[in-house]
Amino acid sequence: MKKDYCLICNKYVDSIILEKENEYKDDIMDIKYISKIAICPHCGEELFNDQVVKYNQDKIVETYKLEYEIITKEEILEILKKYNIGKRPLSQLLGLGEITITRYLDGYVPTLKNSKILKSILYSPSDYYSILQMNKNNIKEVAFNKSEKATKEILDIESKDSTIEDAAKYIVNNAEITNLALQKILYYVQMFYIAIYKTHAFNSRCNAWEYGPVFGSVYYKYKKFGKNIIIDETPQNELNEDLKNTIDNVLKYFGCYTGLVLKSFTHQEDPWINAIKSENKIIEKSSLKEYGEKIIKKYNICKINEINKYSEYMFKQYINN
Numbered sequence: 001m002k003k004d005y006c007l008i009c010n011k012y013v014d015s016i017i018l019e020k021e022n023e024y025k026d027d028i029m030d031i032k033y034i035s036k037i038a039i040c041p042h043c044g045e046e047l048f049n050d051q052v053v054k055y056n057q058d059k060i061v062e063t064y065k066l067e068y069e070i071i072t073k074e075e076i077l078e079i080l081k082k083y084n085i086g087k088r089p090l091s092q093l094l095g096l097g098e099i100t101i102t103r104y105l106d107g108y109v110p111t112l113k114n115s116k117i118l119k120s121i122l123y124s125p126s127d128y129y130s131i132l133q134m135n136k137n138n139i140k141e142v143a144f145n146k147s148e149k150a151t152k153e154i155l156d157i158e159s160k161d162s163t164i165e166d167a168a169k170y171i172v173n174n175a176e177i178t179n180l181a182l183q184k185i186l187y188y189v190q191m192f193y194i195a196i197y198k199t200h201a202f203n204s205r206c207n208a209w210e211y212g213p214v215f216g217s218v219y220y221k222y223k224k225f226g227k228n229i230i231i232d233e234t235p236q237n238e239l240n241e242d243l244k245n246t247i248d249n250v251l252k253y254f255g256c257y258t259g260l261v262l263k264s265f266t267h268q269e270d271p272w273i274n275a276i277k278s279e280n281k282i283i284e285k286s287s288l289k290e291y292g293e294k295i296i297k298k299y300n301i302c303k304i305n306e307i308n309k310y311s312e313y314m315f316k317q318y319i320n321n
C-alpha cells in the first residue's frame with residue numbers, strides 16, 4: 001500500500017482511514033455527507049491522501065445529485081428518444097452551449113438550473129412543445145419537423161375529435177372550472193361511460209402527465225386560461241343523452257372538488273399509475289374500461305347517478321391521507 005507523508009513525524013506512514021461527517025457549501029449547494037480522512041497512526045495529524053481526496057469529491061457530487069434530484073443520464077436519453085431530438089439541437093433549443101447535453105451524457109454534472117429545465121420537459125410534453133415552438137429558429141428545420149411530429153403524437157394535437165370539444169364546451173358552460181379540473185372531469189366521463197355503456201365517449205387519446213390524466217387537444221385549446229376559470233362562448237353541438245347524463249353526474253359528484261384534489265384521486269388509480277410508468281405515457285381505453293368495470297362492480301354502481309359511491313370513498317381516502 002502507498003504510504004502518506006506525515007510532516008509532524010517527518011516520515012512516510014501507513015495512514016488510518018476514518019469517516020467523518022462533513023459539510024460542503026457553495027453558491028448553489030449546501031450538503032452534508034460522510035467524508036473520509038487519512039490520519040497519521042503515530043501523531044494523529046490529518047494527512048494528504050489523493051485517494052481520499054478523490055473519494056470525497058465523488059461523494060460530494062453523488063450527494064448533490066441525490067439531494068437536489070439532478071437529472072440522470074438515463075433521463076436525458078429518455079428526452080432525446082421521446083421527442084426525437086438530437087443532443088445538439090436540444091442544447092440549442094434550450095439556449096445552452098452546443099455540446100452541453102453531450103457533456104452531460106459524458107458524465108458532467110448538470111447545473112441545478114439546467115437540471116430543472118430538463119426535468120420539466122421530460123415530464124411535461126406541453127412544456128417541451130412550447131419551447132420547441134418558441135425557439136424553432138435556433139435549430140435546423142429538419143430537426144424541428146422531426147421533433148414536432150413526435151411531440152404532436154404524444155400530445156395528440158392533430159386528431160380532430162369534435163365530441164370531446166363539444167363535451168368540454170358543455171362542461172365549461174355548466175361549471176366554473178379550470179383546465180386542470182376539466183381534464184380530470186373528462187377522464188372520469190370517459191371512464192364511467194366506457195364502464196357503463198361499453199363504448200368510449202371520446203376517441204381522443206388520454207395522456208398521463210405529472211398532474212394526472214390529460215386530453216392534449218382540449219388542454220392546448222384552453223391553455224391560455226392557465227389556472228383561471230375557462231370561458232368558451234363558441235357554439236356547442238348537442239351531445240347524445242347518455243353522454244350528457246354522464247357529464248352531469250360526473251360534474252355533480254366529482255366537479256365539487258378542486259383540480260388538485262381530483263389530481264390526487266387519479267394518482268391513486270391504476271390507469272394513471274400504469275401509464276405514467278410506461279414509455280408512451282398513454283392511458284389506454286382498455287385500461288379505463290378494466291378499471292371502470294372494477295369500480296362499478298366493487299361499489300355496486302348500476303346507474304351513472306350512483307357514481308357518488310366512488311367519489312365519496314375517494315374523498316374520504318384523500319382526507320385521511
Ligand SMILES: [Zn+2]
Nearest residue numbers: 006009040043
Ligand atoms: Zn505523524
